[in-house]
Amino acid sequence: MRALILSDIHANLEALRAVIDDASSRGGFDVLWCLGDLVGYGPDPVPCLSLVRSHSFVAVAGNHDYASVGKMSVDAFNYAAKAAANWTTGQLSQSDVDFLSGLPLVANHEPFTMVHGSLRDPLEEYLLDADAAEASLKLLATRFLLVGHSHFPFLCLENESTPQFVEFTEDAVLPLTEQRWIINPGSTGQPRDRDPRSSYAIYDDQDATIERHRVEYDIEGTQSKMQEAHLPEYLIERLKFGI
Ligand code: ZN
Numbered sequence: 001m002r003a004l005i006l007s008d009i010h011a012n013l014e015a016l017r018a019v020i021d022d023a024s025s026r027g028g029f030d031v032l033w034c035l036g037d038l039v040g041y042g043p044d045p046v047p048c049l050s051l052v053r054s055h056s057f058v059a060v061a062g063n064h065d066y067a068s069v070g071k072m073s074v075d076a077f078n079y080a081a082k083a084a085a086n087w088t089t090g091q092l093s094q095s096d097v098d099f100l101s102g103l104p105l106v107a108n109h110e111p112f113t114m115v116h117g118s119l120r121d122p123l124e125e126y127l128l129d130a131d132a133a134e135a136s137l138k139l140l141a142t143r144f145l146l147v148g149h150s151h152f153p154f155l156c157l158e159n160e161s162t163p164q165f166v167e168f169t170e171d172a173v174l175p176l177t178e179q180r181w182i183i184n185p186g187s188t189g190q191p192r193d194r195d196p197r198s199s200y201a202i203y204d205d206q207d208a209t210i211e212r213h214r215v216e217y218d219i220e221g222t223q224s225k226m227q228e229a230h231l232p233e234y235l236i237e238r239l240k241f242g243i
Contacts, residue, residue, distance in 0.1 A: 007148025012189030036116030040064025
């Protein structure tokens with residue numbers, strides 16, 4: 001079984017298609033694992049939901065998913081995120097609303113647990129430091145934790161002392177050992193690590209490996225759809241820079 005691991009698609013259809021095509025050319029995949037924020041920011045929430053749902057998939061809720069269906073307040077969102085969330089709400093059909101509202105906060109597929117933010121705060125915590133990593137490792141009942149939300153790819157290794165963040169090297173095929181890891185595949189639809197290419201990972205259960213890749217997509221195509229939808233300029237611009 002091979003799982004295509006995606007996070008933070010953010011309604012970016014060009015990016016999602018590019019990732020699916022790239023993963024298909026690298027041995028393919030049997031199931032999609034989505035770590036939340038399928039919608040929000042981008043211009044294609046409905047086509048992205050349809051494309052994910054056309055595959056066998058497991059998905060957990062992100063803050064933008066719940067915000068777009070009123071299951072979470074947008075008070076903590078900045079101006080651009082709020083405007084995009086309101087626009088997204090207007091695009092969704094009742095079936096999309098039901099789907100997004102029904103997404104669980106946490107999902108399991110041995111030896112992985114999946115969550116958007118962190119185990120102590122599934123929707124809102126950015127798991128980016130040792131303290132946050134330690135808290136989630138304490139709550140983790142499986143060997144590996146898959147997270148998104150920060151849009152930064154990384155591996156975090158459990159140690160006897162403090163958890164250690166290391167680079168999730170592009171194109172390296174990493175053997176999964178007995179050690180417990182927290183893994184962020186990076187963002188498909190709105191990378192923020194100063195590399196505008198889409199990021200994703202593939203898990204292979206036969207080889208017991210995980211690997212991460214980047215792929216270019218039609219950024220200008222996404223940007224012009226965002227212009228047409230009158231989404232905030234800042235959200236349009238940032239895609240070009242990966243910030
Ligand atoms: Zn996100």
